[in-house]
Structures are given as structure tokens and as C-alpha cells.
Amino acid sequence: MTAYTVPLTTYVDTLVRVETDLTDLDAIAARALELVDVGSLCHQCASDVELGDDWECITVDGKPNLTRLADGIYMVTLTTHAGTAVDIDTDITDPDAVAKVAMEELNIGSLCHQCASNVTLGDTWKPVLIDGVPTMTAHTK
Numbered sequence: 001m002t003a004y005t006v007p008l009t010t011y012v013d014t015l016v017r018v019e020t021d022l023t024d025l026d027a028i029a030a031r032a033l034e035l036v037d038v039g040s041l042c043h044q045c046a047s048d049v050e051l052g053d054d055w056e057c058i059t060v061d062g063k064p065n066l067t068r069l070a071d072g073i074y075m076v077t078l079t080t081h082a083g084t085a086v087d088i089d090t091d092i093t094d095p096d097a098v099a100k101v102a103m104e105e106l107n108i109g110s111l112c113h114q115c116a117s118n119v120t121l122g123d124t125w126k127p128v129l130i131d132g133v134p135t136m137t138a139h140t141k
Contacts, residue, residue, distance in 0.1 A: 010122030
């Protein structure tokens with residue numbers, strides 16, 4: 001039997017309120033990227049989830065996804081990745097099959113109000129791929 005540590009990833013989104021005199025959508029999105037302040041997820045609900053720090057504005061048809069609330073007030077949707085790792089013991093050696101077992105054993109649970117009020121964590125976790133193959137670390141016993 002081999003123990004594996006399998007990294008998994010999903011998306012995480014957040015909304016940023018921007019108050020500005022700017023009218024150019026790209027400039028408003030850039031301002032939102034300056035203002036994003038999600039911090040980290042709390043230890044209780046997501047101790048093993050790490051958020052990326054490379055936020056980007058979600059685009060629709062090539063334009064920043066933002067909602068105008070009033071004159072000079074916008075809500076801008078930003079996204080980044082979230083990552084975690086799952087430790088499993090198995091006799092399986094095929095990387096795709098090991099990754100599938102890791103995804104089945106993933107147990108993040110739901111985010112608490114404190115965390116979820118700032119971010120939406122994706123519910124579809126995928127293995128981290130290198131050259132199309134799930135990456136993992138094997139630990140022999």
C-alpha cells in the first residue's frame with residue numbers, strides 16, 4: 001500500500017464594491033483588483049484550503065463583469081484559484097485513478113458565514129495537472 005498526497009484545485013470568486021468617477025470598464029476592473037481584500041479563510045471551516053493571490057476580473061464576451069449599482073458605484077466580480085491537498089492510502093497506482101479517489105475523499109464542508117460572506121468557493125475540485133497527468137507525492141510505508 002502507498003500513501004499519496006494529492007493536490008486539488010477549484011475556483012473562488014468574490015465581489016468588490018468600487019466607488020469611482022471612472023467610466024472605462026477596464027479601469028474600474030483594475031481599481032477593483034487594487035481593492036480586493038479577502039485575506040485568508042478561517043481555520044475552523046477551511047484550515048486546509050489556500051486561496052491564490054493572483055485575482056483577476058471575470059470577463060463576459062471580453063468585457064469586465066461588473067454591475068453598476070448607481071452613479072459611480074459598481075460591484076466587480078473577481079476570481080482566483082483555491083487549492084487543498086488530500087492524503088490517501090491505496091494500492092492503486094494509476095495517477096488518474098488515485099486522483100479520482102482523492103476527489104471522492106475530499107471533505108471541505110461548507111464555509112462559515114464569516115468566510116462565505118467574502119467568497120464563493122467552487123464545489124467541483126479537480127486534480128492539479130502537469131503535462132496532462134495528475135500530480136501527487138507518493139509516501140511509501
